[in-house]
Amino acid sequence: MTVQRVASGAPWEDVVGYCRVVRAGDLVFVSGTTGTREGLVVEGGVAAQTAQALANVVAALESVGATTSDVVRTRVYVTDIDSWEAVGRVHGEFFGATRPASAMVEVSRLIDPAMLVEVEADAVVGA
Numbered sequence: 001m002t003v004q005r006v007a008s009g010a011p012w013e014d015v016v017g018y019c020r021v022v023r024a025g026d027l028v029f030v031s032g033t034t035g036t037r038e039g040l041v042v043e044g045g046v047a048a049q050t051a052q053a054l055a056n057v058v059a060a061l062e063s064v065g066a067t068t069s070d071v072v073r074t075r076v077y078v079t080d081i082d083s084w085e086a087v088g089r090v091h092g093e094f095f096g097a098t099r100p101a102s103a104m105v106e107v108s109r110l111i112d113p114a115m116l117v118e119v120e121a122d123a124v125v126g127a
Contacts, residue, residue: 001025006063008056012111023064028123030060032077034115041114046083050090053119058094061123068094070123074102077118081106087117
């Protein structure tokens with residue numbers, strides 16, 4: 001089985017020892033992905049960060065030949081669970097047709113205090 005690893009270029013990938021996305025055969029795993037663009041957290045609150053995080057997830061999927069229709073599971077980490085509805089609406093815009101298994105979990109904080117949401121995704125190509 002061929003394993004393909006694609007890094008995002010985030011500075012902590014080398015320090016921590018991970019990459020943005022791994023494809024092993026038909027299985028694809030996208031690491032925790034935040035609402036950053038060109039290394040900066042996007043402004044506009046949790047909905048804007050969720051949209052950017054999910055756009056980054058889509059880019060990671062596409063880099064290994066997968067799409068949102070291949071996604072079978074997402075995990076969403078938020079720093080304020082009261083924002084669930086705004087985050088959920090954006091998630092639905094990206095995955096409403098696919099409807100993967102999903103979880104949303106409140107965490108005390110993310111790696112950068114400005115980050116409000118982080119998303120992981122698992123996919124099966126051809127699912």
